[in-house]
Amino acid sequence: xxxxxxxxxxxxxxxxxxxxxxxxxxxxxxxxxxxxxxxxxxxxxxxxxxxxxxxxxxxxxxxxxxxxxxxxxxxxxxxxxxxxxxxxxxxxxxxxxxxxxxxxxxxxxxxxxxxxxxxxxxxxxxxxxxxxxxxxxxxxxxxxxxxxxxxxxxxxxxxxxxxxxxxxxxxxxxxxxxxxxxxxxxxxxxxxxxxxxxxxxxxxxxxxxxxxxxxxxxxxxxxxxxxxxxxxxxxxxxxxxxxxxxxxxxxxxxxxxxxxxxxxxxxxxxxxxxxxxxxxxxxxxxxxxxxxxxxxxxxxxxxxxxxx
Amino acid sequence: xxxxxxxxxxxxxxxxxxxxxxxxxxxxxxxxxxxxxxxxxxxxxxxxxxxxxxxxxxxxxxxxxxxxxxxxxxxxxxxxxxxxxxxxxxxxxxxxxxxxxxxxxxxxxxxxxxxxxxxxxxxxxxxxxxxxxxxxxxxxxxxxxxxxxxxxxxxxxxxxxxxxxxxxxxx
Numbered sequence: 250x251x252x253x254x255x256x257x258x259x260x261x262x263x264x265x266x267x268x269x270x271x272x273x274x275x276x277x278x279x280x281x282x283x284x285x286x287x288x289x290x291x292x293x294x295x296x297x298x299x300x301x302x303x304x305x306x307x308x309x310x311x312x313x314x315x316x317x318x319x320x321x322x323x324x325x326x327x328x329x330x331x332x333x334x335x336x337x338x339x340x341x342x343x344x345x346x347x348x349x350x351x352x353x354x355x356x357x358x359x360x361x362x363x364x365x366x367x368x369x370x371x372x373x374x375x376x377x378x379x380x381x382x383x384x385x386x387x388x389x390x391x392x393x394x395x396x397x398x399x400x401x402x403x404x405x406x407x408x409x410x411x412x413x414x415x416x417x418x419x420x421x422x423x424x425x426x427x428x429x430x431x432x433x434x435x436x437x438x439x440x441x442x443x444x445x446x447x448x449x450x451x452x453x454x455x456x457x458x459x460x461x462x463x464x465x466x467x468x469x470x471x472x473x474x475x476x477x478x479x480x481x482x483x484x485x486x487x488x489x490x491x492x493x494x495x496x497x498x499x500x501x502x503x504x505x506x507x508x509x510x511x512x513x514x515x516x517x518x519x520x521x522x523x524x525x526x527x528x529x530x531x532x533x534x535x536x537x538x539x540x541x542x543x544x545x546x547x548x549x550x551x552x553x554x555x556x557x
Numbered sequence: 558x559x560x561x562x563x564x565x566x567x568x569x570x571x572x573x574x575x576x577x578x579x580x581x582x583x584x585x586x587x588x589x590x591x592x593x594x595x596x597x598x599x600x601x602x603x604x605x606x607x608x609x610x611x612x613x614x615x616x617x618x619x620x621x622x623x624x625x626x627x628x629x630x631x632x633x634x635x636x637x638x639x640x641x642x643x644x645x646x647x648x649x650x651x652x653x654x655x656x657x658x659x660x661x662x663x664x665x666x667x668x669x670x671x672x673x674x675x676x677x678x679x680x681x682x683x684x685x686x687x688x689x690x691x692x693x694x695x696x697x698x699x700x701x702x703x704x705x706x707x708x709x710x711x712x713x714x715x716x717x718x719x720x721x722x723x724x725x726x727x728x
Contacts, residue, residue, distance in 0.1 A: 257608035257643065264615040264639045271622075271632030276681050284631050291623035295575075299625065302575035374578035376626045377590040378694055379671050380634075381678055381685040384626035386578065412628055420626040427685040448685045449693065 292415025303373035352519040355404025363535040367521035383426035390417045398482035400523040406488035406511035432475035440464040455508040480526035570617045573597040588697030599645045600713035607646030614642025667702035
């Protein structure tokens with residue numbers, strides 16, 4: 250017993266030191282870490298497992314919901330109950346399918362408006378909240394043409410960027426992660442800044458820092474991505490969100506604001522990965538038409554006779 | 558250590574990891590994520606003691622550190638779950654006397670792992686770790702894990718007994 254205890258303590262020390270060493274190695278390197286290969290290998294090996302688990306998980310969820318009383322053990326009652334259940338399941342699937350079609354429709358509309366070429370994908374896994382990272386896994390990978398640093402969108406706007414790619418899966422860092430920093434441009438004034446995730450689920454979502462301290466920004470202003478150099482990791486023109494409150498007084502070092510993202514990050518399902526950026530910056534073309542609270546401008550057309 | 562014991566532990570850890578990242582995506586629970594992997598580590602540690610517990614914890618943590626969608630430094634969960642496995646294993650003898658002890662162990666493991674992971678993150682400068690966030694996650698993390706342990710703990714211990722009938726792990 251005592252001998253066992255000593256051996257366990259020795260193993261404990263050994264494994265703790267190993268963990269600390271791994272953290273130190275991985276922390277220094279970032280995405281160029283010497284352990285990045287380990288992550289890709291795990292994505293290749295475990296990606297298919299997650300795809301299967303996600304496929305199994307959704308019917309299980311359905312079954313849990315549709316479990317009801319099966320009545321007595323008469324064959325007829327059983328048969329009717331089974332039939333009823335299968336009809337109910339069909340009905341539920343139809344609703345799910347309809348939602349998905351609507352989602353795909355919105356996604357295609359956004360892609361069309363911005364002239365993005367996208368690969369559609371579904372979210373199959375979500376990172377644990379206790380890991381303090383806002384990441385998800387998609388069911389598309391390098392076989393589908395995905396590479397790291399591609400922009401991920403859905404029908405409502407910006408979702409995040411691809412970080413690690415496996416053969417059939419990819420990991421996405423969501424825009425609400427505090428380590429995610431996105432170049433942004435205000436719709437109306439063209440002012441530029443960048444957003445970072447607040448990292449709290451109950452918060453409004455994103456912090457906006459404007460580069461020009463004299464900028465005028467007010468609640469209700471909408472943001473689109475500014476576009477990174479070479480359109481990676483962020484392509485230009487993707488709607489990000491709407492300003493809900495402004496902090497800091499004019500004249501201070503920077504102006505900051507809180508932004509509510511257009512995307513609901515708690516209910517991500519269908520997304521699109523931008524595999525080819527638009528040839529021209531779509532500017533504000535992707536944003537939905539602004540609510541018409543302001544009076545519509547009066548268009549005056551003056552025609553003058555052209556001299557010959 | 559018996560090969561059957563190791564094979565069962567490996568299978569349980571892989572299944573728990575796959576479930577943990579995919580099922581909550583379907584449920585959309587508020588707050589924390591039910592930590593199935595933590596519960597499997599605690600259950601195996603309670604069944605086999607500190608040595609086996611910490612080895613299981615390290616392996617499970619390392620898996621959680623590399624499988625998608627993990628984006629944090631490799632080794633963080635490995636370190637935390639090694640400690641959890643060891644400490645839960647030390648409580649093995651007490652579990653034979655009471656049914657409440659495993660629940661206390663689970664609650665302590667849940668809260669402790671969250672604090673340890675967050676503390677480690679703060680130490681290496683992870684900007685996502687804030688006290689506000691820890692505060693927000695703590696109640697649901699402990700609640701989900703304790704509720705789920707009522708199913709996971711007996712399930713795992715039954716499998717352990719079936720795999721090694723000669724060794725009585727639990728009353």
